[in-house]
Amino acid sequence: MATDKIVSIADLQAAASKILPSSTREFFNSGATDQVTVHENSAAYRKYRILPRVLKDVSNVNTTIPLFGRDIAFPLCVSPAGLQGMAHPDGELATSRACAKYGINMGVSSYANHSVEQITTAGNEVAPIHHVMQLYSMKDREKEKRIIRRAEAAGCKAIFLTADSPVLGVRYNEVRKTFQPPAGLAYPMMEKTSEQIQQQSHDDGFKSFNDDSHSWAREIPWLRSLTKMEIWIKGILTPEDVETAIEYGCDGVIISNHGGRQLDETPATLDVLPACAKVARGRIRIHIDGGIRSGNDIFKALALGAECCWVGRPMLWGLAVS
Ligand SMILES: Cc1cc2nc3c(=O)[nH]c(=O)nc-3n(C[C@H](O)[C@H](O)[C@H](O)COP(=O)(O)O)c2cc1C
Ligand SMILES: CCCCCCC(=O)C(=O)O
Numbered sequence: 001m002a003t004d005k006i007v008s009i010a011d012l013q014a015a016a017s018k019i020l021p022s023s024t025r026e027f028f029n030s031g032a033t034d035q036v037t038v039h040e041n042s043a044a045y046r047k048y049r050i051l052p053r054v055l056k057d058v059s060n061v062n063t064t065i066p067l068f069g070r071d072i073a074f075p076l077c078v079s080p081a082g083l084q085g086m087a088h089p090d091g092e093l094a095t096s097r098a099c100a101k102y103g104i105n106m107g108v109s110s111y112a113n114h115s116v117e118q119i120t121t122a123g124n125e126v127a128p129i130h131h132v133m134q135l136y137s138m139k140d141r142e143k144e145k146r147i148i149r150r151a152e153a154a155g156c157k158a159i160f161l162t163a164d165s166p167v168l169g170v171r172y173n174e175v176r177k178t179f180q181p182p183a184g185l186a187y188p189m190m191e192k193t194s195e196q197i198q199q200q201s202h203d204d205g206f207k208s209f210n211d212d213s214h215s216w217a218r219e220i221p222w223l224r225s226l227t228k229m230e231i232w233i234k235g236i237l238t239p240e241d242v243e244t245a246i247e248y249g250c251d252g253v254i255i256s257n258h259g260g261r262q263l264d265e266t267p268a269t270l271d272v273l274p275a276c277a278k279v280a281r282g283r284i285r286i287h288i289d290g291g292i293r294s295g296n297d298i299f300k301a302l303a304l305g306a307e308c309c310w311v312g313r314p315m316l317w318g319l320a321v322s
Pocket of ligand 1: 027028029041079080081082083109110111134162234256257258259260261289290291292310311312313314316
């Protein structure tokens with residue numbers, strides 16, 4: 001499809017899906033087991049209709065919102081997603097430049113194929129942009145500390161602790177295709193070269209780093225003792241966990257099910273948003289991701305209690321066609 005004919009995220013997905021090799025396409029597009037949650041994340045937005053009031057002056061609308069100490073252009077940011085080098089050689093550098101160009105913020109995955117220093121520099125060369133550093137709870141706490149220190153020194157404003165991944169989701173397509181990151185891609189934040197990555201299966205790689213004994217009491221005070229960056233929890237789906245995040249003094253939560261890639265048959269994030277926003281009562285920031293594919297979707301999420309939306313796959317599809 002000619003890029004000037006791409007007018008929607010569905011078009012972008014179709015165009016990217018034609019270009020990408022099948023194992024990359026499936027790694028990006030699919031989710032865990034039967035992908036019930038992948039589909040419901042987007043379907044949930046179709047359950048709501050928009051009732052407009054008319055004869056309102058819209059000649060001068062302001063879509064900005066404050067986030068991490070400055071205004072972003074509109075209530076959308078780019079979720080942390082690993083392995084962007086599979087979509088485009090510039091990977092996260094290109095994402096950072098695009099976010100800067102459009103005045104929004106970016107999450108940097110611990111499994112980025114470029115370093116946080118390179119990524120923050122790339123965006124800031126275009127325009128001022130804020131980044132957040134995504135973290136998993138790691139077995140090697142010294143390595144985790146080094147990631148935090150590097151992120152802080154590179155100017156990141158927050159840690160997004162991903163809380164929904166004690167183990168990597170069971171993704172049938174990754175098993176069927178024996179998914180392996182392509183040779184040549186490294187994880188500089190995890191201090192892993194391409195050669196080291198190739199020596200392990202994708203799943204074993206994740207297991208070898210990830211600490212499945214994680215807990216609120218272990219992670220949050222420890223992170224707080226190490227950094228002045230804001231601490232957000234990514235992957236919350238219940239009002240009870242919003243309340244716990246408040247008790248632990250977290251700055252924000254991302255209502256997220258990891259785009260349906262972790263535990264399948266968790267509810268669509270939009271469906272749990274109102275109850276989560278209700279308990280927050282302005283005591284903690286509430287953002288959302290999962291299945292957001294249009295301005296209408298952003299409008300609905302904001303109407304149901306989110307302050308800002310984040311997107312994962314649309315950015316990967318954009319990288320693939322650029
Ligand atoms: C290919 C891919 C890689 C991802 N990698 C990470 C990651 O490293 N860390 C993380 O917290 N979430 C990761 N995510 C989840 C995203 O941050 C986000 O929660 C999800 O993509 C949002 O759903 P959407 O893709 O429907 O917009 C990844 C998602 C995709 C599609
Ligand atoms: C060993 C690499 C794991 C990358 C994990 C990225 C991720 O969170 C995902 O959803 O995939």
